[in-house]
Amino acid sequence: MASTDVVKGMARARRSGISVMQVRIVLLVVLLAGWEIMARSGLLYRDVVPPLETIGWALIKLLSSQAFYWNLAVTVAEVLAALAIGGSIGFMTGVLLGGSRFFGRALEPYIYYLGPTPKIIFFPIMIMWFGVGPGSKIAMGAVSCFFPIALSAAAGMRQIEAVLIRVGRSFRASQWQMAMKIYLPAMRPAVMNGIRLGLGIAIIGTLLAETKLSNRGIGYLIMQAYSVFDMPRMYALLITLFAFAIGANAIVGRFGGPAKRQ
Amino acid sequence: MNQTPQSTAPMAGQLPHVLSADNVTKKFDTAEGPLVAVDNISFDVRPGEFLSVIGPSGCGKSTLFNIIGGLTPDHDGTITVDGEVVRGPHPSIGMVFQEESTFPWRTVIDNVCFPLEIANVPKAERLDKARHFINLVGLSGFENRHPSELSGGMRQRVAIARTLVSQPKILLMDEPFAALDEQTRLLLGDKVLQIQQELKQTTLLITHNITEAVQLSDRILVMTYRPGKLKRIVDIDLPRPRTSDVVSSPAFGAYVAKIWGDLREEASRGMAESERAR
Amino acid sequence: MRAMAASSARFLPAAFGLFCLLCGVAIVEGMLRAGLLNRFIVPLPTEVIDSFGRLFGDEQLLARFLTTVQETFYAMAILAVIGIPVGTLLYQVPVLRKATETWISALASAPIVLMYPLFLVIFGRSPATIIVMGVIAGLPPLILKTIEGLSGTRQSLINVGRSFRLTRVQMLTKIMLPAALPTIFVGLRLALIFALINIVGVEFLINFGGLGQLINDLAERYDMPGMYATIVFVILVSVLFFFVTERLERWLRRMS
Numbered sequence: 001m002a003s004t005d006v007v008k009g010m011a012r013a014r015r016s017g018i019s020v021m022q023v024r025i026v027l028l029v030v031l032l033a034g035w036e037i038m039a040r041s042g043l044l045y046r047d048v049v050p051p052l053e054t055i056g057w058a059l060i061k062l063l064s065s066q067a068f069y070w071n072l073a074v075t076v077a078e079v080l081a082a083l084a085i086g087g088s089i090g091f092m093t094g095v096l097l098g099g100s101r102f103f104g105r106a107l108e109p110y111i112y113y114l115g116p117t118p119k120i121i122f123f124p125i126m127i128m129w130f131g132v133g134p135g136s137k138i139a140m141g142a143v144s145c146f147f148p149i150a151l152s153a154a155a156g157m158r159q160i161e162a163v164l165i166r167v168g169r170s171f172r173a174s175q176w177q178m179a180m181k182i183y184l185p186a187m188r189p190a191v192m193n194g195i196r197l198g199l200g201i202a203i204i205g206t207l208l209a210e211t212k213l214s215n216r217g218i219g220y221l222i223m224q225a226y227s228v229f230d231m232p233r234m235y236a237l238l239i240t241l242f243a244f245a246i247g248a249n250a251i252v253g254r255f256g257g258p259a260k261r262q
Numbered sequence: 263m264n265q266t267p268q269s270t271a272p273m274a275g276q277l278p279h280v281l282s283a284d285n286v287t288k289k290f291d292t293a294e295g296p297l298v299a300v301d302n303i304s305f306d307v308r309p310g311e312f313l314s315v316i317g318p319s320g321c322g323k324s325t326l327f328n329i330i331g332g333l334t335p336d337h338d339g340t341i342t343v344d345g346e347v348v349r350g351p352h353p354s355i356g357m358v359f360q361e362e363s364t365f366p367w368r369t370v371i372d373n374v375c376f377p378l379e380i381a382n383v384p385k386a387e388r389l390d391k392a393r394h395f396i397n398l399v400g401l402s403g404f405e406n407r408h409p410s411e412l413s414g415g416m417r418q419r420v421a422i423a424r425t426l427v428s429q430p431k432i433l434l435m436d437e438p439f440a441a442l443d444e445q446t447r448l449l450l451g452d453k454v455l456q457i458q459q460e461l462k463q464t465t466l467l468i469t470h471n472i473t474e475a476v477q478l479s480d481r482i483l484v485m486t487y488r489p490g491k492l493k494r495i496v497d498i499d500l501p502r503p504r505t506s507d508v509v510s511s512p513a514f515g516a517y518v519a520k521i522w523g524d525l526r527e528e529a530s531r532g533m534a535e536s537e538r539a540r
Numbered sequence: 541m542r543a544m545a546a547s548s549a550r551f552l553p554a555a556f557g558l559f560c561l562l563c564g565v566a567i568v569e570g571m572l573r574a575g576l577l578n579r580f581i582v583p584l585p586t587e588v589i590d591s592f593g594r595l596f597g598d599e600q601l602l603a604r605f606l607t608t609v610q611e612t613f614y615a616m617a618i619l620a621v622i623g624i625p626v627g628t629l630l631y632q633v634p635v636l637r638k639a640t641e642t643w644i645s646a647l648a649s650a651p652i653v654l655m656y657p658l659f660l661v662i663f664g665r666s667p668a669t670i671i672v673m674g675v676i677a678g679l680p681p682l683i684l685k686t687i688e689g690l691s692g693t694r695q696s697l698i699n700v701g702r703s704f705r706l707t708r709v710q711m712l713t714k715i716m717l718p719a720a721l722p723t724i725f726v727g728l729r730l731a732l733i734f735a736l737i738n739i740v741g742v743e744f745l746i747n748f749g750g751l752g753q754l755i756n757d758l759a760e761r762y763d764m765p766g767m768y769a770t771i772v773f774v775i776l777v778s779v780l781f782f783f784v785t786e787r788l789e790r791w792l793r794r795m796s
Contacts, residue, residue: 018635020635020638020639023635023636023638023639024639024640027639027640047661048661048662101553102552102553102556103553104553105550105553105554105557106553106554106556106557106560107557107560109554109557110557110561113779113782113783114775114779116733116737116778116782117737117774117775117778117779117782118736118737118738118740118741118744118752118774118778120741120744120745121740121741121744121752121755121771121774122771123744124755124756124759124767125767125768125771127759128580128581129581161361161362163359163361163362163363164363164365166333166357166359166363167357167359167363167365167376168380169333169351170331170332170333170351170355170356170357171351171376171377171380171381171428172350172351172353172380173380174380177379177380181376181379181380182365185365185367185368186365186367188367200649200651203651204651204653204654207651207654208653208654208741208745211654211656211657211745212744212745219654222654222657223657225657226657226660226661229661231658231661234657234658234661235658238654238655238658241651241654242650242651245649245650245651246646246650249649
């Protein structure tokens with residue numbers, strides 16, 4: 001039934017001339033129209049669901065203000081610093097865990113089971129260790145992205161086919177050559193996937209920390225909009241934030257092109 | 263073709279042996295006690311010859327391959343190449359592995375350049391040599407493809423070119439065609455014969471396939487099943503240059519029958535033991 | 541003999557890992573006592589352990605924990621009621637599925653938790669905000685796994701159903717959903733993990749509800765040992781949830 005259903009559905013779609021693109025456009029229009037009706041009807045307070053036009057203007061105003069770009073730069077710098085610190089520590093940990101069966105069995109379960117826990121609750125500790133400034137936000141992001149990158153690097157290390165290492169040895173490659181020409185390229189897809197996951201949650205960790213306690217960054221702007229109930233501005237900020245996150249994800253995804261073997 | 267970079271090939275008759283194995287023994291400790299994988303094996307490889315080692319699965323052929331290639335430490339006896347004892351991967355030995363061993367992230371030409379990069383050969387020279395050997399294995403035009411875009415037989419030819427480019431005195435191959443179907447195997451055998459005759463490449467092939475061994479070899483060493491001892495050496499007196507057509511000749515059939523007679527007993531012993539273990 | 545070797549190969553690294561953990565704690569304790577670490581930033585591990593009694597008594601840690609569990613339970617109930625039917629609908633209407641599947645997976649990796657100030661405006665500092673954040677976090681993986689499970693039904697099972705001339709609804713309830721159950725359970729488990737992370741996180745951020753709020757309170761009161769102890773408690777609870785549901789998932793897989 002699964003396949004016949006798909007075939008039937010496709011046939012029906014072809015007969016009535018509905019393509020996936022058209023469905024998407026219809027869905028978007030319905031969504032936006034529903035929003036607009038809700039906004040105009042006044043069922044919910046106007047402030048919570050502002051008309052699309054208002055959000056549009058707020059977006060334009062936001063994107064043309066200098067303060068926005070300054071705060072965006074602060075957040076981007078924090079996220080990149082977090083990724084650099086958490087990522088490099090995570091990578092080295094992963095190489096150690098993946099390279100040694102013993103260390104992997106001894107210590108990897110801790111990282112594996114600590115991975116899916118709420119990291120933001122460490123924020124009070126980070127404030128005490130690294131202060132209320134960007135330091136504690138970077139630390140939050142770094143702690144968040146450490147886990148997926150360490151686990152991916154360990155898995156990538158273990159997935160290297162043994163014969164490729166024997167090829168390198170048979171040509172008498174030095175340790176350095178082995179690392180640069182065999183281990184690193186063989187691990188690249190797994191590590192890039194880890195960085196993609198890590199970047200996503202580094203963004204979340206850093207921004208959540210900013211919304212809790214800060215005086216700069218996108219998270220701070222969101223809380224500022226919240227405190228004066230400027231909902232259109234909040235929507236504009238969330239839209240730009242989502243665009244930023246999805247864009248960053250796509251860029252890393254592009255670098256992680258597969259080195260596949262059929 | 264005269265000035266191909268093959269001037270390092272040993273002149274026939276200059277040295278009696280390119281490689282010798284003397285009383286090579288390797289024991290493994292397993293849960294059921296020590297296992298003798300290779301038991302006191304000695305043989306010589308003559309310059310320019312094609313020598314095969316044949317034996318049933320599990321007779322320690324691959325262990326022998328790794329010992330000769332210098333990848334397995336702690337064995338008894340010695341492997342000597344040009345009078346030098348092998349104590350690790352030796353520059354005179356080029357290995358081709360049974361498993362898929364091309365680097366999936368490198369193109370064909372970059373795969374073939376790999377050993378030259380390791381040896382710090384300048385880039386222009388690297389590319390020249392790599393192109394020559396890609397041409398030799400019949401892959402011209404595929405230089406910039408990735409292995410995932412090639413068939414299994416083509417990938418194995420890339421691996422052979424990659425090993426030949428380092429110009430080893432001995433080409434050491436471990437069942438390089440094991441993963442391929444019978445037709446591809448025969449055609450690839452032709453290619454290897456042609457290359458070997460062209461380069462006068464001394465070659466040591468490890469295999470469990472009788473037709474392959476008879477088709478390609480000047481001599482065949484037959485190994486026994488556990489412990490892996492040398493059972494017999496068979497000289498193959500088929501005319502050269504050969505092609506895969508040789509498989510239909512009566513002499514070929516006689517050699518196959520003779521070696522199968524030797525192997526049958528070993529193979530059935532192996533089968534019985536592995537069934538008992540189950 | 542082999543079994544013994546295998547179990548010691550497992551036991552030894554696990555023991556070493558535990559040893560590392562205990563050593564780490566002991567070193568911190570030693571450094572604090574020697575004055576190498578600042579006691580105002582890191583409390584003594586022994587004090588942290590001692591504070592558990594006080595937390596269960598004065599701070600009603602158990603009641604806090606149950607509040608969080610209750611919020612998670614409501615979120616999971618809503619998730620199951622929305623997520624599985626939506627996934628089934630998208631599976632039944634292929635055009636809709638093709639149109640929205642990439643959107644849903646993009647949503648799964650987007651920082652949706654940052655929408656919490658929005659729901660703070662709508663629902664105020666209330667359980668509703670916390671539960672909605674939990675639902676939003678868990679929805680994409682549950683929908684995606686439901687679709688995946690239904691599309692993975694073995695053709696032979698479908699043929700059995702057709703041979704008995706089942707109706708479309710019977711086919712769905714008697715064959716496809718039971719066959720997809722292990723995969724749907726994976727979706728529920730992912731949803732639970734994401735919901736729990738977000739619920740505790742939002743509790744902490746908006747200072748309301750169960751365990752998250754307690755951490756915030758203790759931090760504001762500068763009760764170092766209590767705060768560290770509560771964080772340890774939250775980590776242990778999360779790991780326990782994760783571990784138990786993982787075992788359950790494996791067991792379900794083996795059954796089918």
